Amino acid sequence: MDEPGIAIVTRDRFLASIEARRGQAGAVAATIAAAYGIDLPSAGRWAGGADIAFAWAGPGEWSAIADRPIARDLAGRLAGQAAVTDQSDGWHLTEVSGLRVRDTLAKMLPIDLDPAALPPGAVALTRAGHIDLRLRHLSAGVYELAVFRSLGADFAGWLEASAAEFR
Amino acid sequence: MRLTCPHCGNRGIEEFAYGGDADRRRPDGEPFGQAWMDYVYLRRNPAGAHREWWYHASGCRAWLVVTRDTTTHVVASVQEVAR
Incomplete structure (x- = not known):
């Protein structure tokens, strides 16, 4: 597949x-x-x-x-x-991957997502729109996104909407 | 405008919060009077070099001192405040 x-x-x-x-x-x-x-x-x-x-x-x-x-x-x-x-109850964790993962994240994250700037092993403390976010590049093209749990539902809504065209 | 955070690298201004003039000095020990009025209410508005506080609110949450030219927005230096 x-x-x-x-x-x-x-x-x-x-x-x-x-x-x-x-x-x-x-x-x-x-x-x-x-x-x-x-x-x-x-x-x-x-x-x-x-x-x-x-x-x-x-x-x-x-x-x-x-x-x-x-x-x-x-x-x-x-x-x-x-x-x-x-902090286990404090954060909403999402793992995202796929061929268009960077195109999806680039819609809201204001940082350079190119692997040359943000390789596997990198952490970025930044924001997605107005939601503070910690990104971990886990392995090539696989990212963990952590946001405060109270904002998790809103963040998931944005992520799903932004990713819809790449399904 | 962009700032180069000593921890996070070059980032857009939307990640930072402005903290005002970094050279203001609190007139501790002075009785209430003109010195306190100036400290609370008066701000310099220089055309040129300005040292100012910036907080990396959506990043590493470090307080920084940025030296910037207010007429060109050229940033001369970004330093972390001593911890």
Whole structure:
């Protein structure tokens, strides 16, 4: 079967925000590397896999994205080094792919989506219209889009309408 | 207008929020009077170089100091505020 023009899948993941305390970013990185074997990513990057990943979320901030509850484990390991907050209910996650995925996203996202500028492994903190959004380029042409859950229905409506011509 | 965020790269102005003149100084210690009136109400409106706060609201949420020419919109520098 041919690759579809666009495929949209809603994802359920467990999320936690990590905000390093002042001067503790190096200690946080060492703790994460020892516990999960993942080097915390620098600005505009994510690292890890489908079971657990860490995405850059701003200076000194990361988001953990996991297939199992993660916040309590992180909070225990990072006590005194970072503020950890469970965000699992706070975000609406969508995975989009397909031959026309970039044509679809370009209708609303104001950033350069060309793989030369935004390769797999990249994270972009930006907006879709007036909806703040975090984009992860998971693998070639496969993107994860995270928006605040209260805006998820509106965002899904825009995404479906924008993708309709590429089905 | 576009700004080059030190964390996120070159982005459109719609991602940023303007925070005003970066060279205003709060007259702490002064009794209420002309210094406070000037601080609260008076704004310079220079034709030329201007240092101003910008907040990367839809990006990394860093506060930046942008030096910009108000007559040409040429951005001379973008620096993150020391954390």
